[in-house]
Amino acid sequence: xxxxxxxxxxxxxxxxxxxxxxxxxxxxxxxxxxxxxxxxxxxxxxxxxxxxxxxxxxxxxxxxxxxxxxxxxxxxxxxxxxxxxxxxxxxxxxxxxxxxxxxxxxxxxxxxxxxxxxxxxxxxxxxxxxxxxxxxxxxxxxxxxxxxxxxxxxxxxxxxxxxxxxxxxxxxxxxxxxxxxxxxxxxxx
Amino acid sequence: xxxxxxxxxxxxxxxxxxxxxxxxxxxxxxxxxxxxxxxxxxxxxxxxxxxxxxxxxxxxxxxxxxxxxxxxxxxxxxxxxxxxxxxxxxxxxxxxxxxxxxxxxxxxxxxxxxxxxxxxxxxxxxxxxxxxxxxxxxxxxxxxxxxxxxxxxxxxxxxxxxxxxxxxxxxxxxxxxxxxxxxxxxxxxxxxxxxxxxxxxxxxxxxxxxxxxxxxxxxxxxxxxxxxxxxxxxxxxxxxxxxxxxxxxxxxxxxxxxxxxxxxxxxxxxxxxxxxxxxxxxxxxxxxxxxxxxxxx
Numbered sequence: 001x002x003x004x005x006x007x008x009x010x011x012x013x014x015x016x017x018x019x020x021x022x023x024x025x026x027x028x029x030x031x032x033x034x035x036x037x038x039x040x041x042x043x044x045x046x047x048x049x050x051x052x053x054x055x056x057x058x059x060x061x062x063x064x065x066x067x068x069x070x071x072x073x074x075x076x077x078x079x080x081x082x083x084x085x086x087x088x089x090x091x092x093x094x095x096x097x098x099x100x101x102x103x104x105x106x107x108x109x110x111x112x113x114x115x116x117x118x119x120x121x122x123x124x125x126x127x128x129x130x131x132x133x134x135x136x137x138x139x140x141x142x143x144x145x146x147x148x149x150x151x152x153x154x155x156x157x158x159x160x161x162x163x164x165x166x167x168x169x170x171x172x173x174x175x176x177x178x179x180x181x182x183x184x185x186x187x188x189x
Numbered sequence: 190x191x192x193x194x195x196x197x198x199x200x201x202x203x204x205x206x207x208x209x210x211x212x213x214x215x216x217x218x219x220x221x222x223x224x225x226x227x228x229x230x231x232x233x234x235x236x237x238x239x240x241x242x243x244x245x246x247x248x249x250x251x252x253x254x255x256x257x258x259x260x261x262x263x264x265x266x267x268x269x270x271x272x273x274x275x276x277x278x279x280x281x282x283x284x285x286x287x288x289x290x291x292x293x294x295x296x297x298x299x300x301x302x303x304x305x306x307x308x309x310x311x312x313x314x315x316x317x318x319x320x321x322x323x324x325x326x327x328x329x330x331x332x333x334x335x336x337x338x339x340x341x342x343x344x345x346x347x348x349x350x351x352x353x354x355x356x357x358x359x360x361x362x363x364x365x366x367x368x369x370x371x372x373x374x375x376x377x378x379x380x381x382x383x384x385x386x387x388x389x390x391x392x393x394x395x396x397x398x399x400x401x402x403x404x405x406x407x408x409x410x411x412x413x414x415x416x417x418x419x420x421x422x423x424x425x426x427x428x429x430x431x432x433x434x435x436x437x438x439x440x441x442x443x444x445x446x447x448x449x450x451x452x453x454x455x456x457x458x459x460x461x462x463x464x465x466x467x468x469x470x471x472x473x474x475x476x477x478x479x480x481x482x483x484x485x486x
Contacts, residue, residue, distance in 0.1 A: 022241065024284065041378045041394055073387075076234055077338035077378035082352050089343070098238060116386035120235035124247070128229040130198035139385055149385070152423070159462040161203045169229045178250060181294035182242040 014060045015100065022096045023089075030054040030088045036080030046070040050080045050090040057093060066101050072109040103186075115142030125179055128169025133162055192311075193260035193303065194222035195251055197270035197415075198230050203423075204267075204415035206459025210444035211266050211308060213457050217322055218315050218447075222264065225255045231265075231273035234382040245287065246294050248277035253299040266308040266444070268414030269381075272339035272346070275305040279346045307340055309413050310349040312447060313357040319364040324452035326366025330473040332446065333370050333407035334358035335398065337417045338378045352376075358411060361443055365450035367473075372405035374398045379420045388427070391420050396428040399438050409439040409470045411446050418442065422464050437465045449473070 012018040016027045030051070037049035048056070048070035056064050065071055071094050080090040101108050109117075119138030123130045140146050156162040169175055200208035215222050232247035252274060255263045265271040281288045281301050292299055312319070336355055344352035353376070359369035379398060380391030398421065402410050412418050422440040429435070440463065448458040455461070455471045 041380075042390065044393070045390060072238075073390075075338070075378050075381050075383065076237060077381070078342035079338065079376075079378070081343050095237065095241065099240060102239070112386040113383075116382070117235040117238055120233065121239065121243075124230045124232065124236075130202075130230050130233075132198070132202040136385070143386070148388075155464065156203070156423075159464075160205055161462060163202055167198065167201050170227050175229050175247075175250070177296070178246050178294055179243065181296075182240055182246055185242050185290055185294065186240060 015057050015062050015065075015097070016060065018100050019057055019093055019096045022099065023092055025089055025093060025096075027054055027057045027088065027093055029086045030058065030090075031086065033085060035083045035085065036088075036090045039079040039083050041077060041079065042073045042075060046073050050074075050094070053094055053097065054088060054090055057097060062097075062101065062104070065097055066105060066108055069110045071097055071101065072113050112143045112145065115139050115144075118142055123166070125176060126172075127166045128172045128175040129167045131163070131166025134166055190219065191221040191223060191260075192306065193255035193258060193263040194224045195228055195255070195263055195265040195270060195274065196224065197265060197267040199267055199269075199415035203419050204442075206462045207266060207415060207418070207442045207444060210442055210448050210458040213453050214444055214447045214451060217451055217453075218312075218318055220264075220311065220315070223258065223260065225251055225263070226258065227254060231270045233269050233273060237273070242287075242290065242294070244273065245277045245280055246291050248274045249281065249291050249299060249301075250295055250297075252278060252301065252303050252305075253295055253297050255303045256300060257298065260303055262304050262306055264306045264308065264311060266413070268307065268337065268339040269416055271305060271307040275307075276343075276346050278303070278305055307347075307349070307413065309336075309340060309357045309361065309443060312361045312443060316360055316364040319361070319447055319450065323364070323366055323450040325450055327446070327450050327470075327473045328366050330367040330470065331370050331406055331408045332362045332367050333372050333402035333405055333410045334362055334375055334443075335402075335410050335412050335417060335421075336375050337412070337414055338376070338381070340413060341376065358413070358443060362411060362446060365446050367446065367450075370402075370405040370407045372401050372407070374401040379417045381416050381420070384416070384420055384424065388424070391424055392427050395420050395424055396430075399425065399428055402438060403435065407438070408473075409441050409467075411441055411443045413443045425465050436469075439463070439465050439467045439470050441467060441470055446470075 012021040037051045043049045074094045228251045236244040341352045362369045380394040445458045460467045
């Protein structure tokens with residue numbers, strides 16, 4: 001037994017155990033009926049659909065989930081959870097799998113999606129709020145999609161929809177402490 | 190009614206008109222909005238996709254601030270903010286271990302006492318007031334009420350309506366004198382946060398929503414989410430099929446629909462800020478004669 005392990009909190013070893021430890025959900029409840037996949041708006045674009053993700057979690061195949069972009073294409077719309085007859089919540093399981101996969105391989109997500117999330121969180125860390133202009137610029141630099149939607153900017157501005165100066169939280173240090181606290185918690189956990 | 194008000198980042202940017210129209214209708218409807226002082230971003234889908242703790246702790250800070258301001262209810266008009274704030278409240282209430290970590294990370298008093306409301310449920314509950322004050326009922330206007338995903342799901346978190354067959358938005362539209370249409374896509378996702386990072390997905394999903402609303406004879410789609418709005422309004426041009434010549438579909442915030450029925454001037458509701466012309470909708474207010482549904486806007 002390692003230092004962190006005790007009878008009440010055994011260190012999770014399989015992917016299903018890790019998901020359970022992180023979310024309290026038991027992926028083994030899934031009996032592969034496929035209702036989640038039938039309603040998934042992204043199923044048309046993914047190779048692994050929600051019920052495939054559930055199966056691979058239960059079969060302890062993080063490798064299969066890591067080598068495919070499917071888990072990163074979940075929109076979190078929760079249609080799967082609303083329709084699951086056995087309360088499996090595939091979207092939340094997928095969230096947990098993303099976190100586990102990203103810890104093992106930080107570049108697992110497709111570049112554009114990674115760029116978006118990184119640019120978004122960077123804005124919150126900087127300002128406590130999202131500056132949309134900063135988000136767009138940060139996204140462009142990280143994704144390499146420098147000229148995407150460039151033609152849209154004047155239309156956005158003439159409608160008063162793009163602010164150059166980001167709104168800022170006064171006590172932005174407090175927000176940064178939350179980021180630090182969550183990161184520290186992740187390392188402990 | 191006095192509530193804590195959580196504007197969220199979009200209200201100051203891409204969906205200014207949602208905030209403008211909410212403020213415009215709040216006063217006549219007797220809702221006092223007390224902005225949460227120094228609120229922060231809820232983290233939206235990006236915190237959610239990265240770290241569960243961050244996805245809960247970021248909204249929890251704003252909930253704690255609303256609590257300190259003495260509120261028991263908080264209104265978050267943006268469906269994404271609403272979902273993250275209500276989701277955090279729910280997860281903290283359900284998981285004592287998580288609650289302990291969040292309190293330690295926040296390092297400020299926090300009892301998780303504040304209930305989170307969305308704009309649709311608040312307006313639904315004010316239905317009688319809207320009816321009584323509607324000086325310009327929107328007679329003949331056919332509206333497709335679009336819930337999308339974040340407003341009604343997950344059911345354990347949102348709870349204000351049936352997650353698979355909601356009726357709140359339709360009730361608001363009826364209170365305004367307009368006619369909600371029956372259609373199939375009202376609960377489907379628009380592609381949400383993929384607007385920048387995966388535009389083709391947003392185009393595919395949004396096109397199906399627009400086509401279904403058109404088929405149902407809608408003059409406009411009503412939304413309560415800045416992301417749905419920007420995907421369906423700003424990205425609508427990209428959704429047209431090659432050579433297709435269909436009338437554009439105005440995408441309006443539910444607060445704008447209410448504002449028009451209350452006789453508030455369209456400019457005060459920010460109707461001019463949309464990419465798709467809202468003329469088809471604004472022409473119905475002020476008691477003007479109704480035009481046929483097929484009229485080009």
